[in-house]
Amino acid sequence: MKTTLAELAILGGPPAFVEPLHVGRPNIGDRTRFLERVGEMLDRRWLTNDGPFVKEFEGRVAALLGVRHCVATCNGTLALELAIRGLGLRGEVIVPSFTFVATAHALQWHGIRPVFADVDPRTHTLDPEQAERAVTPQTSAILGVHVWGRPCAVDALTAIAKAHRLRLVFDSAHAFACSYQGTLLGRFGDAEILSFHATKFFHTVEGGAVVTNDEDLAQRARLMRNFGFAGYDTVLTLGINGKMNEMCAAMGLTNLEQLDDIISTNLRNYTHYRRGLANVPGVSLVTYDPRERCNYQYIVLEVDEGRAGLERDDLLEVLRAENVLARRYFYPGVHRMEPYRTLYPQPALPGTQWLAARVLSLPTGASISPDDINALCGIIALAVTHAAEVRATVQRRRTAMGHPAD
Numbered sequence: 001m002k003t004t005l006a007e008l009a010i011l012g013g014p015p016a017f018v019e020p021l022h023v024g025r026p027n028i029g030d031r032t033r034f035l036e037r038v039g040e041m042l043d044r045r046w047l048t049n050d051g052p053f054v055k056e057f058e059g060r061v062a063a064l065l066g067v068r069h070c071v072a073t074c075n076g077t078l079a080l081e082l083a084i085r086g087l088g089l090r091g092e093v094i095v096p097s098f099t100f101v102a103t104a105h106a107l108q109w110h111g112i113r114p115v116f117a118d119v120d121p122r123t124h125t126l127d128p129e130q131a132e133r134a135v136t137p138q139t140s141a142i143l144g145v146h147v148w149g150r151p152c153a154v155d156a157l158t159a160i161a162k163a164h165r166l167r168l169v170f171d172s173a174h175a176f177a178c179s180y181q182g183t184l185l186g187r188f189g190d191a192e193i194l195s196f197h198a199t200k201f202f203h204t205v206e207g208g209a210v211v212t213n214d215e216d217l218a219q220r221a222r223l224m225r226n227f228g229f230a231g232y233d234t235v236l237t238l239g240i241n242g243k244m245n246e247m248c249a250a251m252g253l254t255n256l257e258q259l260d261d262i263i264s265t266n267l268r269n270y271t272h273y274r275r276g277l278a279n280v281p282g283v284s285l286v287t288y289d290p291r292e293r294c295n296y297q298y299i300v301l302e303v304d305e306g307r308a309g310l311e312r313d314d315l316l317e318v319l320r321a322e323n324v325l326a327r328r329y330f331y332p333g334v335h336r337m338e339p340y341r342t343l344y345p346q347p348a349l350p351g352t353q354w355l356a357a358r359v360l361s362l363p364t365g366a367s368i369s370p371d372d373i374n375a376l377c378g379i380i381a382l383a384v385t386h387a388a389e390v391r392a393t394v395q396r397r398r399t400a401m402g403h404p405a406d
């Protein structure tokens with residue numbers, strides 16, 4: 001545990017961690033069970049195309065989330081695209097800018113304009129009032145994102161969608177096994193989409209799903225996922241190759257058996273971070289409502305420069321020097337990335353800007369121990385205690401490296 005300023009790596013001390021600590025290290029379930037399933041798959045010689053593992057996987061996910069249909073896909077972005085096409089979205093769709101870029105890309109890829117509405121900086125999710133103000137005659141849907149697994153204002157968005165006759169889709173990529181008012185996410189709106197990417201709470205290496213109670217949508221998504229094939233020679237619609245394969249489903253079935261373990265590890269880490277950062281001025285941990293179910297997959301800080309005496313980017317450099325590879329999700333906001341910054345006038349999104357300047361995601365998961373977390377929190381506390389010196393050092397380093405502060 002570092003206790004003096006001079007020990008910080010940024011001031012020349014040795015890094016606190018020999019191996020880098022990453023955000024989003026994959027959770028690996030029971031290896032033996034996985035390899036058994038791979039053996040079964042090889043014996044069957046059925047590797048893809050709606051195989052038995054994919055069917056079993058879809059059944060389990062639907063049952064777990066309490067939703068009628070689960071259409072598994074090769075990734076979450078493709079699942080978004082199937083939902084977008086399957087629901088006939090067009091024109092404009094209202095989305096937050098404070099999200100992973102794929103949420104907007106999936107729309108733009110289909111010639112739909114993502115209209116960025118602001119988030120509520122307290123919840124980090126779409127502000128329903130702002131979403132409603134963005135409705136125009138071209139709007140076909142609202143696409144909300146359950147950022148960090150914290151649910152959107154589902155009821156308010158549902159009412160707005162209904163009042164304006166819009167479709168409502170949720171990007172639930174962060175929110176597997178998280179609830180809204182006690183009900184697991186996955187069955188709200190017209191559809192929700194899941195990502196099972198390796199960095200997500202629950203993964204299939206790469207994968208995703210459309211989950212919905214809408215029978216027609218599920219059927220269309222299944223058709224489109226497999227080139228539009230309805231039989232050996234019958235193609236009914238424009239389609240794509242969006243299938244999940246058996247290997248990924250085998251990983252998914254195995255990891256499903258481990259959900260409770262992953263959640264308890266994440267919760268343990270979250271509790272340690274909360275304790276470790278409780279008394280650090282200007283650094284607050286994004287908290288999860290204890291009345292909801294949550295996967296606790298994201299450890300997110302908000303750094304208040306005024307109170308901490310450090311900017312988020314200063315703290316980022318302090319941590320990088322210690323071999324802690326913290327990330328600035330979601331900086332700078334999708335509306336400031338290409339192609340959106342060139343295609344569309346810059347929208348005024350004060351909540352998004354405010355958040356994008358202060359958030360920092362920290363490592364968690366099974367590969368980080370409570371001792372690591374205590375050491376990491378100690379470093380943050382030490383940096384804030386000596387904010388002025390740390391800041392001066394960071395600025396000197398930036399100038400020396402030719403990166404003037406932005």
Ligand SMILES: *Cc1c(COP(=O)(O)O)cnc(C)c1O
Nearest residue numbers: 075076077100102173195196197
């Ligand atoms: C990961 C993610 C996606 C994309 O999922 P992939 O499986 O990587 O294609 C979409 N939206 C959000 C919010 C995500 O975090």
